[in-house]
Amino acid sequence: xxxxxxxxxxxxxxxxxxxxxxxxxLGGGTLVVRAVNEGDISVTGYVRATDPALSSIDHxxxxxxxxxxxxxxxxxxxxxxGDVVRAAKAVGGPAIRNMATVGGNLHAPAxxxxxxxxxxxxxxxxxxxxxxMPMADFIAGNGTPSGHDIVTAVSFAVPPxxxxxxxxxxxxxPKGVSVLSIATLIDTDGAGAVQTARIALGCMAERPMxxxxxxxxxxxxxxxxxxxxxxxxxxxxxxxxxxxxxxxxWYRAEVLPVxxxxxxxx
Amino acid sequence: MEIxxxxxxxxxxxxxxxxxxxxxRSDLPGHVTGKTNYFADRTFPGLTHLKMVRSPHHHANIRSxxxxxxxxxxxxIRVLTAKDVPHxxxxxxxxxxxGPEDETVLADRKVSWKGQAVVAxxxxxxxxxxxxAAKVRIDYEVLPAxxxxxxxxxxxxxxxxxxxxxxxxxxxxGDHRKVRFGDIDAGFAxxxxxxxxxxxxxxxxxxxxxxxGCIVTxxxxxxxxxxxxxxxxxxxLDNTSIILQMPGHKLHMVxxxxxxxxxxxxxxxxxxxxxxxxxxTNRPVSFIYSREEEMQISSPRAAxxxxxxxxxxxxxxxxxxxxxxxxxxxxxxxxxxxxxQKGAAHYPGPYTVPNVWIDTYCVYTNRxxxxxxxxxxxxxxxxxxxxxxxxxxxxxxMDPLEFRFINAYRDGDIKxxxxxxxxxxxxxxxxxxxxxxxxxxxxxxxxMSSRGREA
Amino acid sequence: MARVPVQFTLNGEERAEFIxxxxxxxxxxxxxxxxxxxxxxxxxxxxxxxxxIVDGELRLSCLTLAQTCEGAAIETTAGLxxxxxxxxxxxxxxxxxxxxxxxxxxxxxxxxKALLDHxxxxxxxxxxxxxxxxxxxxxxxxxxxxxxxAAARSNSQNAG
Numbered sequence: 015x016x017x018x019x020x021x022x023x024x025x026x027x028x029x030x031x032x033x034x035x036x037x038x039x040l041g042g043g044t045l046v047v048r049a050v051n052e053g054d055i056s057v058t059g060y061v062r063a064t065d066p067a068l069s070s071i072d073h074x075x076x077x078x079x080x081x082x083x084x085x086x087x088x089x090x091x092x093x094x095x096g097d098v099v100r101a102a103k104a105v106g107g108p109a110i111r112n113m114a115t116v117g118g119n120l121h122a123p124a125x126x127x128x129x130x131x132x133x134x135x136x137x138x139x140x141x142x143x144x145x146x147m148p149m150a151d152f153i154a155g156n157g158t159p160s161g162h163d164i165v166t167a168v169s170f171a172v173p174p175x176x177x178x179x180x181x182x183x184x185x186x187x188p189k190g191v192s193v194l195s196i197a198t199l200i201d202t203d204g205a206g207a208v209q210t211a212r213i214a215l216g217c218m219a220e221r222p223m224x225x226x227x228x229x230x231x232x233x234x235x236x237x238x239x240x241x242x243x244x245x246x247x248x249x250x251x252x253x254x255x256x257x258x259x260x261x262x263x264w265y266r267a268e269v270l271p272v273x274x275x276x277x278x279x280x
Numbered sequence: 281m282e283i284x285x286x287x288x289x290x291x292x293x294x295x296x297x298x299x300x301x302x303x304x305r306s307d308l309p310g311h312v313t314g315k316t317n318y319f320a321d322r323t324f325p326g327l328t329h330l331k332m333v334r335s336p337h338h339h340a341n342i343r344s345x346x347x348x349x350x351x352x353x354x355x356x357i358r359v360l361t362a363k364d365v366p367h368x369x370x371x372x373x374x375x376x377x378x379g380p381e382d383e384t385v386l387a388d389r390k391v392s393w394k395g396q397a398v399v400a401x402x403x404x405x406x407x408x409x410x411x412x413a414a415k416v417r418i419d420y421e422v423l424p425a426x427x428x429x430x431x432x433x434x435x436x437x438x439x440x441x442x443x444x445x446x447x448x449x450x451x452x453x454g455d456h457r458k459v460r461f462g463d464i465d466a467g468f469a470x471x472x473x474x475x476x477x478x479x480x481x482x483x484x485x486x487x488x489x490x491x492x493g494c495i496v497t498x499x500x501x502x503x504x505x506x507x508x509x510x511x512x513x514x515x516x517l518d519n520t521s522i523i524l525q526m527p528g529h530k531l532h533m534v535x536x537x538x539x540x541x542x543x544x545x546x547x548x549x550x551x552x553x554x555x556x557x558x559x560x561t562n563r564p565v566s567f568i569y570s571r572e573e574e575m576q577i578s579s580p581r582a583a584x585x586x587x588x589x590x591x592x593x594x595x596x597x598x599x600x601x602x603x604x605x606x607x608x609x610x611x612x613x614x615x616x617x618x619x620x621q622k623g624a625a626h627y628p629g630p631y632t633v634p635n636v637w638i639d640t641y642c643v644y645t646n647r648x649x650x651x652x653x654x655x656x657x658x659x660x661x662x663x664x665x666x667x668x669x670x671x672x673x674x675x676x677x678m679d680p681l682e683f684r685f686i687n688a689y690r691d692g693d694i695k696x697x698x699x700x701x702x703x704x705x706x707x708x709x710x711x712x713x714x715x716x717x718x719x720x721x722x723x724x725x726x727x728m729s730s731r732g733r734e735a
Numbered sequence: 736m737a738r739v740p741v742q743f744t745l746n747g748e749e750r751a752e753f754i755x756x757x758x759x760x761x762x763x764x765x766x767x768x769x770x771x772x773x774x775x776x777x778x779x780x781x782x783x784x785x786x787x788i789v790d791g792e793l794r795l796s797c798l799t800l801a802q803t804c805e806g807a808a809i810e811t812t813a814g815l816x817x818x819x820x821x822x823x824x825x826x827x828x829x830x831x832x833x834x835x836x837x838x839x840x841x842x843x844x845x846x847x848k849a850l851l852d853h854x855x856x857x858x859x860x861x862x863x864x865x866x867x868x869x870x871x872x873x874x875x876x877x878x879x880x881x882x883x884x885a886a887a888r889s890n891s892q893n894a895g
Contacts, residue, residue, distance in 0.1 A: 017757035051778035107868020311837030314772025539838030
C-alpha cells in the first residue's frame with residue numbers, strides 16, 4: 015500500500031482527512047516518518063496542513079502564541095523569548111531542530127519531548143481549531159482530543175528574566191537523548207523567598223509531569239542549599255521513571271535530586 | 281603525532297621510502313565527493329526487498345508455520361521457510377574444522393533466541409514485505425530460557441542448542457581450553473597475599489554507521505552477483521556455497537567497501553538467504569538490516585565473566601595467576617569458540633608469572649549469538665587484568681606503574697604457553713607513558729630494557 | 736500506486752521526476768535521481784548520514800518527504816566539487832585524514848557546510864555543535880573538527 019501524502023491549506027480540512035483513520039498528521043516528520051521507516055504498518059498515509067498561521071509566532075503584551083508548525087530552530091533564534099530558547103536549543107542536533115515542531119514535541123513520547131517539559135512548566139494553553147485547553151489537561155488526556163484533532167498553537171506569558179530555568183541531562187555531549195529534563199518557573203519576592211513554583215520533569219514518567227510535592231516544599235523558601243533541601247528531598251515523589259537504553263528507572267530516580275539541586279543553585 | 285625514535289633506534293631504518301612517510305589515502309577522494317560505491321548505492325530494475333519474520337521468544341518450539349495469508353498479500357513474490365534452504369544447518373568456522381554445524385538459516389523446529397530468523401518474505405516494496413511479514417502465523421510452544429552462563433552450566437539447565445549438550449563448547453581438550461604452567465598450588469602457597477576477584481562484561485554492539493546488508497542479482501546461467509558489505513568475503517563465499525549447495529563459481533561476490541564493521545560484519549547471515557531468494561524468484565533481491573536489527577540481531581561482542589585469583593609477594597612479584605574465563609556465545613557458536621580460545625592464549629597478560637592456570641569456557645545461553653568485535657577474547661580480558669593489577673598494587677602498597685615494571689614480560693622469558701617472548705616493548709611504552717603522563721617512577725625502572733633482565 | 740510529480744533544484748540543476756507519494760527525500764535522491772551521496776544509516780534521525788541542505792537549512796533526508804521540498808533548492812555532497820574543484824571542506828578532510836570508512840562523510844560535510852555558510856569563522860564549540868547530530872563510528876571526531884576549522888581558515892584566506 016502506498017503511503018500517500020495529502021496536503022491541505024486549512025487545519026479543518028486536514029482534520030477531516032484524518033477522520034478516515036490510518037493516516038497520521040505530518041509535522042516535521044521526526045516522529046511519524048521515523049515510525050514508518052521503522053516498519054510501523056499501522057500508519058497508512060500522511061496528512062499535512064500548510065496554513066501560514068501554523069508557522070507564525072505572535073508576541074504581544076507579554077504573551078506569545080507559537081504556531082504548531084514552528085520549528086525548534088526558529089524558536090532558538092528568538093531573543094524576545096528569554097530563557098525559553100534554551101529548551102528549544104536542547105532538542106536534537108541542528109538538522110532535527112530545523113525540522114522538529116512545537117506540535118510534534120507535544121506528542122513525543124519519553125525520552126523525547128524535552129520542549130514539552132518546558133511548556134508544562136510555563137503553563138501554556140494548547141490551542142485547537144475549536145477550543146483551548148491547559149497543558150496539564152492535554153497531557154492527562156482530559157477532554158482529550160481524538161486522533162484527528164490537530165494542535166494549532168500554544169500560548170503562554172513570556173516569563174520574566176531569571177524566573178525560568180531549564181536543564182536537559184544527556185550522556186553524550188553536546189547533544190544526546192535525555193536521561194531526564196527539568197523545567198522550573200519560579201517567582202521570588204524582594205527578599206528572595208519563593209512565592210510560586212512550577213516544576214516540570216521529563217523522562218520521569220511516560221509523559222511530562224509536574225513535581226507537585228517539590229513545588230509545595232519550595233514555596234516560602236529561599237534558593238539556598240538549606241532552603242531547597244525539602245524540595246530536593248521531595249522531587250522524586252510521584253515519579254515513575256522510564257527504563258530505556260539511555261538509562262534505567264533506578265538511575266534516573268537516583269540522579270534527579272542531584273540535577274534538580276544543581277539547576278536551582280546554578 | 282610524535283614518534284620517539286630513541287627507542288630501538290638500532291633496529292630501525294629511517295631512510296625508507298614509504299614507511300614513516302605520510303601518503304594520501306586512495307579512498308578519500310571517493311569519500312569526500314560521495315562517489316564511493318557502498319553496496320546499497322546501486323539500483324536495479326525490478327528490485328525486490330526481503331524482510332525477516334523473527335522469533336518473539338527467547339526459547340520456544342515451533343509447532344506450525346502458516347504463510348498462506350502472507351503469500352496472498354499484494355506485492356509478495358515469495359515466502360521462504362526452512363524447507364527451501366538446501367543445507368539449513370551450518371556454522372561459519374566449519375571452514376577451519378571448528379564444528380559442529382549448529383545454526384539454522386531459517387528456524388525449523390525450534391528457536392533459541394529472541395530475534396532468530398524463521399520466515400523470509402520477498403516483495404516488490406519494503407512496505408509490502410513488512411505488511412506480509414505481519415501476516416505470517418507461527419504457533420510457538422514457549423520453553424524455559426537461560427540467560428546466565430553459570431546457570432546454563434548447571435546440570436538441570438534448559439538445553440539451548442541440541443548440538444552442544446551441557447551448554448558448553450566441546451573442544452578437543454574437553455569442556456574448556458586450558459593452560460598449565462609451573463605449579464599453581466606452590467605459587468599460592470608461597471604468596472604473601474592472595475586476591476580473588478570476579479569481573480563481568482555485557483555484550484557490546486559494534487554499531488557500524490552502515491547496517492549489514494547485501495543486494496543480489498541473478499545473472500542468468502544460475503549464476504548470481506552478490507554486492508555485500510561483509511568483512512569476511514571468503515567466509516561468505518564458502519559458507520554460502522555450503523548452505524546453498526552451489527559451487528563457488530556460481531557465486532560472484534562483490535565487496536570490499538564497508539561502512540564500518542568493527543567485527544560486526546564477519547558473520548555469514550544475510551547473503552545466503554538473499555541469494556536463495558534471488559534464485560527462487562529470478563529477481564534482484566535487497567536484504568538490508570534496519571537500525572533496530574543491526575542493534576538487536578547482529579552479533580555483539582560476547583558477554584564475559586572472568587574470575588582472577590592472583591598470588592603476589594610484598595616485593596611486588598606476581599607468583600601465581602589462576603584464571604577462569606566464561607565467554608557467552610549466545611545461542612550459536614559463530615566466532616565465540618575461537619574467542620574463548622583466544623582468551624586462553626592471551627592470559628596471563630603481558631606479564632611473566634611463574635605459575636599459571638587458565639581455564640576458558642565457551643557457554644551457550646538463550647541470548648543473541650555473539651561473535652567478533654575488535655580484539656574479542658582479549659579486550660575484556662585486558663580490562664579485568666589491568667583492574668586486577670591496580671588492585672594488587674594497592675593491596676601491597678606499591679605504585680601501580682612500578683608494580684607493572686616488576687612483572688612486565690621481557691625478551692627471552694618463557695610464556696605460560698611455552699613460547700619464548702620476542703619483540704617485547706612494554707617496558708619502553710611504560711617508560712614513555714611515565715614521562716608523558718608526568719607519573720614518575722624510580723630510576724631503576726627507567727633503566728630497564730625489554731631486551732633482557734638486569735644482572 | 737499513486738505516483739506524483741516533484742520538482743526542485745538539486746545542486747543547482749532543475750530536476751522534475753515522478754515518485755511514489757510519501758517517498759522520503761533520501762529515497763527520491765538515491766533511487767530516482769541518481770544521487771547516492773546521502774546515506775541511509777538509521778532511518779530514524781539519529782545518525783545524520785542522510786543530511787542534506789534544503790533552502791539553506793540542514794535537514795535529515797530520511798525523515799523529510801520529497802513532496803514537501805517542492806520548488807526548494809537542495810544541496811548534497813555530490814554537487815560540492817563544482818567544475819571538478821574540491822570544496823575547501825573536501826580538501827581539508829582529505830588533507831587531515833578526517834574520514835575512515837567514509838559512510839558518515841557526505842552527511843558530515845553537509846552539516847559542516849551548513850555551519851560555514853552561516854558562520855564563516857566558527858569557534859571549535861560552534862563546529863562541535865554543528866556536527867552534533869552526525870555520528871562517526873570510526874571515532875574520527877577530532878580530525879573532523881580540525882578539518883572543518885582548517886576549511887574555514889582556507890575559506891577566509893581565499894576571501895581575503
